[in-house]
Amino acid sequence: MEYSTVLRHDDEAVATLTVNRPEKMNAASRQVLDELNSHLDEIEGDAGVEVIIITGAGETSFVAGADINELALRRPLDGLEAYMQRTYGRIAHFPKPVIAAVNGYALGGGCELALACDIRVASDTAVFGLPETGLGILPGAGGTQRLVEAVGRGPAIDMIITGRRISAAEALQWGLVTYVTDAESLLEQAATIATRIRRKGPTAVALVRQVVAHSAAASEETGMFVERLAQSLLYATAEKREGVEASLSKRHPDFAAVKGES
């Protein structure tokens, strides 16, 4: 596929995907979602990529929501097709960790894109909001679910039914993001987080993301059971032996050295 609205840049084992429609505030058109999906297809089968960073081109906007011109054409059954919701669901369950580097407006589908990522880091100029009710619709790409999960029901309903925009500082206070940096350091900060993840046991990272994702919809008892099962699996790995041995010998673990061993 020829890419123009989502660009990929790889640095070591980190793939950065940049939504690239700065003249339209990086609004997520059908083409953006197609290109995003196509990148995800490629990255999924690329053993050389361990972490993904998603950001927006330019200094003003991460993603200013769905493309409003396309929204104008939507009919009832398009709501059921929910292409954006499905794409973001794919990101939320992607087999590799995904970091959102929010460099400006994260409105509507932009806020929902960030919410689908594992970790959110924002520049101090970032602005979050779900303006959909002002357009007579609701945040239908996971916003009604993931925002509640991220910040709790009260603040989430407030953002959705008032259309209130919140600053990066407020987002940090609410737990919507876990890091705020100045604009110049944003990608560096995201890369530092990616490096920290890459130093951990890769199977442990992959499993813990799945345990957390699946436990969210399960009873605590089931969640605890899934946690025990995943831990049993990890106890059987060469990565666990390497991690514990390294800790006991006061050295850094070399998980790459035991890759593929059991």
Ligand code: COA
């Ligand atoms: N869809 C399509 N185009 C969009 C867009 C979107 N979601 N958001 C911005 N744009 C376009 C504008 O139409 C404008 O295009 P033009 O220059 O051809 O007229 C361009 O991006 C710049 O936006 P503009 O509104 O002039 O910039 P601003 O700095 O005054 O405001 C925003 C920036 C992000 C606050 C404002 O563009 C906005 O509110 N966008 C819509 C956000 C939204 O409602 N998203 C949810 C959709 S469900």
